[in-house]
Amino acid sequence: MKLTIQEKIGFGAGDMAISIVMMSMQLIVAYFYTDIFQLKAADVGLLLLAVRILDAIIDPMIGIITDKTQSRWGRYRPYLLIFAIPFGITILLMFITPDFSYLGKLIWAYATYILLTLAYTFIAIPYISVIGVITDDSRERLSANTYRFVMTKIGMFLVSIIVPVAAVKLGQGNLANGYQIAMGAMGALGALLCLYCFFTIKERIIHTPSRIPFFQQLRSLLKNDQWMILGVVILVIMLGGSVRSAVAAYYAKYYLNGGDALIPWFLTTGVIASVLSMFGANFAAKRMNKLTMFRLSQIATFVFSVIMFMAVGRDAVILAFIFYFIITFLADMQLPVYWASIAEAVDYGEVKNKERVSGLAFGGILFFQKLGMGVAGGLVGYILSYASYTPGETQPDSSLAAISLMMTIIPGVFHLVVALLMRKFIIDDDYYQTIREQLVKE
Numbered sequence: 480m481k482l483t484i485q486e487k488i489g490f491g492a493g494d495m496a497i498s499i500v501m502m503s504m505q506l507i508v509a510y511f512y513t514d515i516f517q518l519k520a521a522d523v524g525l526l527l528l529a530v531r532i533l534d535a536i537i538d539p540m541i542g543i544i545t546d547k548t549q550s551r552w553g554r555y556r557p558y559l560l561i562f563a564i565p566f567g568i569t570i571l572l573m574f575i576t577p578d579f580s581y582l583g584k585l586i587w588a589y590a591t592y593i594l595l596t597l598a599y600t601f602i603a604i605p606y607i608s609v610i611g612v613i614t615d616d617s618r619e620r621l622s623a624n625t626y627r628f629v630m631t632k633i634g635m636f637l638v639s640i641i642v643p644v645a646a647v648k649l650g651q652g653n654l655a656n657g658y659q660i661a662m663g664a665m666g667a668l669g670a671l672l673c674l675y676c677f678f679t680i681k682e683r684i685i686h687t688p689s690r691i692p693f694f695q696q697l698r699s700l701l702k703n704d705q706w707m708i709l710g711v712v713i714l715v716i717m718l719g720g721s722v723r724s725a726v727a728a729y730y731a732k733y734y735l736n737g738g739d740a741l742i743p744w745f746l747t748t749g750v751i752a753s754v755l756s757m758f759g760a761n762f763a764a765k766r767m768n769k770l771t772m773f774r775l776s777q778i779a780t781f782v783f784s785v786i787m788f789m790a791v792g793r794d795a796v797i798l799a800f801i802f803y804f805i806i807t808f809l810a811d812m813q814l815p816v817y818w819a820s821i822a823e824a825v826d827y828g829e830v831k832n833k834e835r836v837s838g839l840a841f842g843g844i845l846f847f848q849k850l851g852m853g854v855a856g857g858l859v860g861y862i863l864s865y866a867s868y869t870p871g872e873t874q875p876d877s878s879l880a881a882i883s884l885m886m887t888i889i890p891g892v893f894h895l896v897v898a899l900l901m902r903k904f905i906i907d908d909d910y911y912q913t914i915r916e917q918l919v920k921e
Contacts, residue, residue: 482614487623489679491630493559493606496672498634499665500570500599502724504852506639509859510728514870515654516576516584524860526588531853533853534596537847538604541852542842543693545605553682554612555605560677562601567670569595574662592767600845602673606879608841611822612684615915618908620822621769624760624815631755637665640748647739696836704829706840708904709821710847712897716817717851718858719893720810724749725859726885727803733874734882735796748800753809760812769816770907776812777898783809784891810894823906823914830917859885 482490510524548554573591577583610620642661650657691699700706731737731745763772787802821844829835866881868874872881906914 482619482623486613487626488630489676490610490623491626491628492603492672492679493609493676494627495630495634496566496669496676497599497603497606497630499638499669500566500595502635502638503570503642503662503665504856506635506724506727507642509674509725509856510742511574511658512588513863513868516588516590517870518581518584519864520860520868520870521864522585522860524857524864526585526592527856527860528853530589530592530596531849531856533852534600535849537597537752538600538845538849539839539842541600541604542608542839542845543696543809545608545842546837546839548808550734552677553609554683555609556680558601558778559673560604562598563670563677564674566598566673567604567666567668569598570669571659571663571667574659576659585916593894596849604842604845606676607818607821607845608837609680609682609806610818610838611825611841612682613680615684621761621764621815624819625757627818628757628811628814630753632750632756632757635750635753636747637668639750640743643739643743643746646664648768691834691836693839696834696839697743699828699834700836700839701834701844702832703836703840705827705904705906706821706824708900709817709824710844712900712904713817713844714847714898715893715897716813716849717848718855719890719897721852721855722859722885722893723806723810723890725856726882729863729868729882730799730886732885734793734879735799736793741796745800745803748804749807752804753811756808756811757815759808761813764816768907773813773816774898775808775899776893777901780806780809781891781895784887788887788891791887793879806891810890813897820904820906823911826911826914826918829907830914 509523509527512526513520518526545555545558548557550557552560564851569591572597575587575591577587579587610623614620614623642658642665645661645664646654646657648657649660660796727746728742731741732739735741735745737745743899760772760776783802783806787799787806791799791802821841825835825840828840862881862885863878866875866878868878868881
């Protein structure tokens with residue numbers, strides 16, 4: 480079932496909105512909390528871990544709720560309409576920095592972070608589920624996801640360069656106010672993008688809502704070996720990617736000794752690489768088995784991460800930019816393939832177990848994704864604290880070494896694990912065609 484260009488762009492707009500939050504969490508939040516809101520690194524690590532675990536637990540329940548939704552707009556689209564405005568408002572609230580006591584700041588950080596993650600989840604789960612009902616063509620899904628991730632990277636660009644630069648200029652010496660204004664604007668943009676997505680996509684495929692009890696759905700899902708592989712894979716992907724993304728600002732400011740001025744340019748290098756990676760992935764997937772491309776890209780990411788650790792010294796700024804570009808390009812090549820594979824794993828489970836579990840499947844993937852992000856955030860916070868990191872000051876050798884390791888070796892090992900795990904995933908284009916044929920017969 481072919482999708483129009485406008486619909487693919489509209490589909491991509493939804494993830495561009497989501498990426499504003501996702502990339503803020505990965506690229507800015509840890510740095511914002513430690514260096515601007517002045518929270519201790521260990522407390523930030525606990526905050527990121529605790530809220531993400533809470534959010535991850537809630538995800539499957541929201542997945543079940545959306546799977547049972549019926550409306551004249553479809554099953555998943557209504558959430559993009561209903562939660563667009565709350566989504567934008569909570570982005571603003573999270574970056575407000577009230578002059579409270581330290582305990583008051585912690586409470587504010589927890590409260591606003593929880594509100595944002597809830598609004599985000601009510602947007603994200605229906606959004607990632609909708610690809611399964613706008614088309615049943617695996618190549619169209621891959622194409623739509625290519626558009627999606629190009630627009631995602633545009634959202635990343637806004638967060639990585641526009642927000643830090645705007646925060647400095649708009650804050651006029653007060654970075655806290657600058658970030659509030661800049662991220663408030665991003666919240667408004669996020670809300671508008673959700674609405675645009677709602678009005679441009681159409682749900683065409685109707686699946687009978689699952690009447691299977693929750694625990695029976697869960698058992699069926701756990702028997703779906705291909706979905707389980709994808710769940711563990713996204714957890715490990717997020718561990719590696721989130722650690723590297725969270726520490727990138729620290730790496731530019733402290734390890735490369737570039738200060739705040741270097742942060743947006745370093746982050747933007749990764750964003751540009753990630754945008755180009757989507758085109759690279761589409762090009763490679765047309766010329767080789769998409770799963771082979773997936774695995775090779777992750778092995779190459781590990782290799783270049785090790786080389787970066789050994790080759791890039793504190794004065795090798797240009798070399799650091801080059802390696803960051805290459806590593807990000809390679810690491811992100813898996814994205815279109817991964818997210819297109821989830822709907823295919825759901826269909827695989829329907830054939831294998833004679834039960835269709837969709838909402839819980841997509842919610843479960845977000846569970847693994849957010850769990851990975853939470854563990855990564857906690858890991859960054861605790862490693863910085865253990866290495867005697869002190870915001871805004873000259874860092875000791877222990878802190879610089881920790882920052883370098885979190886930028887290179889640590890995430891690189893996670894990417895290598897992903898490549899090994901994906902050897903067990905078997906649903907390529909030919910295999911999926913047989914799944915579709917069996918579904919048609921049934």
